[in-house]
Amino acid sequence: MKNKGNNRLGTIMRILFIAFLFLIQIAFMILLTYFLKNHAVIVYTFIEVLSVIVLMHLMAEERNSAYKMFWMTIVLLLPIVGHIMYDFWGKKHSNLRKHSLIQKQIDRVNYKQITDDEILYNMDNIDAQRLSSYLTNYHYPPYKNNITKFFFSGDTAYKNIKEDIRNAKKFIFISVYTVSKGKVLDEIYELLKEKAKEGVEVKIIYDDIGSILNIPKGLKEHLEEIGMEVTVFNEIHKNAFKQYYNYRSHQKIIVIDGNISYTGGFDLKDSFINLQENEIYNKDCAVRTEGESTWSFTLIFIGMWNAATDNKITEFEKYKNSYEMKCGIVCQPFADGPANYVHIAEDMYKYLISTARRTLYLTTPYLNPDDEMVDCLCLAAKSGVDIRIITPKVFDKKASKYLSEYNFGRLLKNGVRIYEYNKGLIRSKIILNEFASIVGTINMNFRSFYLHYECGNFIPDTEFTNELKYEIFELLKDCDEITFDEWIHRSKKTKVIQYVLNIFKSQL
Numbered sequence: 001m002k003n004k005g006n007n008r009l010g011t012i013m014r015i016l017f018i019a020f021l022f023l024i025q026i027a028f029m030i031l032l033t034y035f036l037k038n039h040a041v042i043v044y045t046f047i048e049v050l051s052v053i054v055l056m057h058l059m060a061e062e063r064n065s066a067y068k069m070f071w072m073t074i075v076l077l078l079p080i081v082g083h084i085m086y087d088f089w090g091k092k093h094s095n096l097r098k099h100s101l102i103q104k105q106i107d108r109v110n111y112k113q114i115t116d117d118e119i120l121y122n123m124d125n126i127d128a129q130r131l132s133s134y135l136t137n138y139h140y141p142p143y144k145n146n147i148t149k150f151f152f153s154g155d156t157a158y159k160n161i162k163e164d165i166r167n168a169k170k171f172i173f174i175s176v177y178t179v180s181k182g183k184v185l186d187e188i189y190e191l192l193k194e195k196a197k198e199g200v201e202v203k204i205i206y207d208d209i210g211s212i213l214n215i216p217k218g219l220k221e222h223l224e225e226i227g228m229e230v231t232v233f234n235e236i237h238k239n240a241f242k243q244y245y246n247y248r249s250h251q252k253i254i255v256i257d258g259n260i261s262y263t264g265g266f267d268l269k270d271s272f273i274n275l276q277e278n279e280i281y282n283k284d285c286a287v288r289t290e291g292e293s294t295w296s297f298t299l300i301f302i303g304m305w306n307a308a309t310d311n312k313i314t315e316f317e318k319y320k321n322s323y324e325m326k327c328g329i330v331c332q333p334f335a336d337g338p339a340n341y342v343h344i345a346e347d348m349y350k351y352l353i354s355t356a357r358r359t360l361y362l363t364t365p366y367l368n369p370d371d372e373m374v375d376c377l378c379l380a381a382k383s384g385v386d387i388r389i390i391t392p393k394v395f396d397k398k399a400s401k402y403l404s405e406y407n408f409g410r411l412l413k414n415g416v417r418i419y420e421y422n423k424g425l426i427r428s429k430i431i432l433n434e435f436a437s438i439v440g441t442i443n444m445n446f447r448s449f450y451l452h453y454e455c456g457n458f459i460p461d462t463e464f465t466n467e468l469k470y471e472i473f474e475l476l477k478d479c480d481e482i483t484f485d486e487w488i489h490r491s492k493k494t495k496v497i498q499y500v501l502n503i504f505k506s507q508l
Contacts, residue, residue: 051075054086065371067450073503095247095338103339105312106303110139112316113299114292119144119330125435127355128460131348132332135458138344140334145325146291148464150439152428152471154272157264157286158184164256164288165191171201171319173255173301177248177441179206180214180269188268189223196227203229205305206268207249208236214269231309233453247338249308250452252441253301258321261289261297263333263440263457265427280394281424283475287439287457293331295320300335300455307339329461336442337453345442346449348458349431350376356385356433361472363390363430367404367418368445368505374410381415389444390472390479393420399501405490406498412484419479426475429456430468436460437468446505 054075058068075082119142123129132142151157165172165188172195179185192202204223206215211232220230233249254262264286266272271282289297298319306312313319336345353360353376360380367389369377381387389411395401408418431438440456442448459465 051082067446070504099339099341102307102337105307106335106337106339107139109299109303109306109316113139113141113296114143115141116144123330123460125460128435131351131355131436131458132330132460134347134351135332135334135344138334138340138342140296140332140344142330142332142460143291143293143296144328144330146289146293146328146331147325148290148329148331148459149288150464150467150471151264151286151288152283152475154266154274154282154284154286157262157266157284157288158273160288161254161262161266161286162187162191164254164260165195168195168200168256170257170322171203171255172257173203173253173298173305174268175205175249175251175253175301175304176267177207177210177250177252178214178267178269179211179219180267181216182270183275184270184272185216185268192223192228193226201229202227203231203301203305205231205233205249205251205301205308207233209234209245209248210250210267212236229311231305231311233304233308246451248452249304249337250441250448251300251304251335251455253297253455255294255298255301255319258294258298258319259290259323261294261333262286263297263455265429265441280396283421283424283426283428285428285430285439287459289331289333289457291325291328291331292321293333293457296333297455300333303335304453329459329464332458332460333455334458335453335455338451339453343449345454345456346373348438348456349373349442349444349449352431352433352436352438353377353380353387355435356380356387358386358434359469360385360387360433361390361431361469362388362444363426363428363472363475364444365392365395365425365427365429366400366443366445367391367407368400368443369407370446370449373444373449374407377411377416378414381411387416388419388472388476389416390419390421390426390475392425393422393480394425396425402494402498402501403505405487405494406502408482408487409484412482412487418482419476420482421475421479423478430472432465432468432472435462435465437465439468 055072058071071086075086115136120129120132120136123132136142151160172192196202220232223230234245234247236245252263252266265284266286270276272284274282299316302313302316302319334344336343350373377387391404395404412418429440429442436459438456438458440454442454442456448454
């Protein structure tokens, strides 16, 4: 990102291009009306045949049903413009080259992961072993000897993050979705500035879409001037006429000296510690890990760094752990994204749901799963698993509230218990059953499973999982349970809006 103005220019270019496509549609209709009256039937027949071909192509693709429904609607509603939009942004091959380049960089780094088969074999729980083996097959192996600390508050997580940054000696890696002006950015800036002066290597990744509206102008250049390295994932002005702007890096990782790592809901913005102007309380979380698994988070960061910049990291070993631990639990960091065409995050969620025997608890800011995930939850609930999902009562986006509420129906009808957090916005992303848990950046929605680059920490440890379960039980005291009868009697206006929005769920 050269500057904020260039980003806005890219956004404006895309909007103007879409407007141009609609003008073509209008012009074509006028042309048909005044100049092609005698041939209008033939022209429309050709368009309909073309639409059928596109729809057949869509149905044959191995893609999510919500994604297919969105593009089918576009093609049918806009018989001319829809075809052009689908050709530019909807076809699977549209971003194949970009995906391939990103995955190539990620694969080059992931071969440095350390696989120890004994860790798998020594797992007591066969289901945990299966889940761990699945991640290992995609080059995200388990690591032993880790000490974890869970924070169910952005405030307390932030204090620990600042303290760990102050104590950094060699390097600091930070990957976030949003960088926004405010107290958090100012404080972290001052800390990193001091570290850079001390000779500590500082690298920062942020997402262009996630930061474009509130990032201080020229921040990237200023950080680089004082000794830090900054890269921007998926700069909009470089992808104005392709849909790759839709694929965003939602990964949130902090690595310090190769010994300490964080993941969770943090960003460099004030809402993480509840200093935002709208006064809506944000219930966020993070997990701090100290030990061998930090190497995996280091590699995940390097993979995305190398995918987003020409200034690639080639020496990996100097970022390895500087000391060894001989105690602690097993942790298994992993990443996911559209480049690999394997939906690791979604598969892990499904596996945790299907292997639950007694309990399955989940917190998510957005409840917008596809039909397969809903079926998985309903089947587990009908088999006797106590499934509880916590979502916000207050949403940051009106459309997200409508879509989340729309999905309550089938779940409630089949025995899933749904709660709304009544003190603000629940931003924590947690899923757990009896034997394992995942804390990370993954929302229960289409974007996280199919369009975003995400990360999480899979922890197959009952003691840690029971700690999370206790925290969620405490959280339930500040929640209102939603009944199926309440859902049925929502207003007609709400129902109509939800039916319409559901068509576009893959883009929201």
